[in-house]
Amino acid sequence: MEQPQDVVGDEEHERAWDRVAAIDVAKASGVVCTRVPDEGRPGRRRARVWTVAATMGEVTALGDHLRCQGIEVVTIESTSDYWRIWHAVLEAAGLKVQLVNARAVKNVPGRAKTDKKDAVWLAKLTERGMLQPSFIPDYDIRRLREFTRLRAELVAGRTRHWSRLEKLLERALIKVTSVASAIDTMSCRDMIEALIAGERNPRALADLARGKMRAKRKALTEALDGRFEDHHAVEARILLRHVDDLTRDIEDLTARAGELIAQIPAAWGIDADGATGPAAGREPDAIALPAVARLDEITGCGPVAAMAIIAEIGLDMTVFGTAGRLVSWAKLCPQTRQSGKKATAASPGKGDPWLKGPLGEIAATAARSGTFLGERYRRLARRRGKRKALVAIARSILVIIFHLLSDPAARFIDLGPGYYDDRATTERKVRNHVRQLEALGLTVTITPAEDAS
Numbered sequence: 001m002e003q004p005q006d007v008v009g010d011e012e013h014e015r016a017w018d019r020v021a022a023i024d025v026a027k028a029s030g031v032v033c034t035r036v037p038d039e040g041r042p043g044r045r046r047a048r049v050w051t052v053a054a055t056m057g058e059v060t061a062l063g064d065h066l067r068c069q070g071i072e073v074v075t076i077e078s079t080s081d082y083w084r085i086w087h088a089v090l091e092a093a094g095l096k097v098q099l100v101n102a103r104a105v106k107n108v109p110g111r112a113k114t115d116k117k118d119a120v121w122l123a124k125l126t127e128r129g130m131l132q133p134s135f136i137p138d139y140d141i142r143r144l145r146e147f148t149r150l151r152a153e154l155v156a157g158r159t160r161h162w163s164r165l166e167k168l169l170e171r172a173l174i175k176v177t178s179v180a181s182a183i184d185t186m187s188c189r190d191m192i193e194a195l196i197a198g199e200r201n202p203r204a205l206a207d208l209a210r211g212k213m214r215a216k217r218k219a220l221t222e223a224l225d226g227r228f229e230d231h232h233a234v235e236a237r238i239l240l241r242h243v244d245d246l247t248r249d250i251e252d253l254t255a256r257a258g259e260l261i262a263q264i265p266a267a268w269g270i271d272a273d274g275a276t277g278p279a280a281g282r283e284p285d286a287i288a289l290p291a292v293a294r295l296d297e298i299t300g301c302g303p304v305a306a307m308a309i310i311a312e313i314g315l316d317m318t319v320f321g322t323a324g325r326l327v328s329w330a331k332l333c334p335q336t337r338q339s340g341k342k343a344t345a346a347s348p349g350k351g352d353p354w355l356k357g358p359l360g361e362i363a364a365t366a367a368r369s370g371t372f373l374g375e376r377y378r379r380l381a382r383r384r385g386k387r388k389a390l391v392a393i394a395r396s397i398l399v400i401i402f403h404l405l406s407d408p409a410a411r412f413i414d415l416g417p418g419y420y421d422d423r424a425t426t427e428r429k430v431r432n433h434v435r436q437l438e439a440l441g442l443t444v445t446i447t448p449a450e451d452a453s
Contacts, residue, residue, distance in 0.1 A: 076099050099136055148354075161242050295309065326399075375417040
């Protein structure tokens, strides 16, 4: 039996910060609680609670007051987007501000739930260092993030309009999507434009096919024989107009995001002579490529996906420390729940959906490729299933991204689809083949070739 040990647990030793503030935010105001040493009563704490309006003037005055009080850290609960004015203004005032997830600061069951008590409880947790701050990148990355996230929302909106247009064609008995691979191809667009213009001859519509679609003109003629009427044309024109508007906005946001990331020094490359700048690192003999170009070399990753990932995790990997911590923060690794001697697997959690989206797209593309990542996906899919294999590939890609951003001179090198076969020894191959044969109910005897002769 392990001998018990005395543990120092008085309040003085448990305290991590002497002068703290906490804010329970709402839409129009926030309840502020400060906890500082009581000068009149040594060893005691003095708490003060008051309400501050969520306006620039009031929050700026609060920042000046907290700075004069010598507050070391300010904790804000991440309630919707209401925390942003508090975080931005107090951070600009020179205060150390930490944002915490509401899940981590739940009040003790049985206590009354009021804004005042929540602020006091948040301050007590803060002074004992019991809160894990959320990751908030610097201002330049936050500006880039707004563009990349809006772009992702517009792309999703454009996809919904294409789906509505496909349903419209189904209502008009036009089955073109049964023949074409997708409705947003140039051939389908020409056919829909002709339908809107009044063309109803299926053969004439099928003749508008381009490229490989021309070989399917007979099937297209049958698919385009429907009942496309005038009111369908009105609806289709409205949907196409929305699609075109969204496409222009998406292209504009892509260009603006590229301009923003070109202004961030940490994303610049380095020329052979050591010079750096927005245009550096693009020569063949460059010491380091720009960050987007380095991520673009990963199988399945393009410039748009690279910018979206940088907007979510930033360029400074020292914030995470190790690749494992970044993967854990992104919720791409399994968790283990232990109670006594029993340990069970648990869901990793939701993570950042704006990061998981592009990572999933890159993983899906890499899984279909004849590269190391593609071979790794196929090996995992046979044992664990396709969904878990895709998550594992996304995790591998995030680890690669961590190392590329940690070292500007690092470059992605594909290990090749034969990497596992090259590493496998003869004994391992024999064991695997014997195990597979024994699983079929066979008894295997190994005889070396020289003895058999």
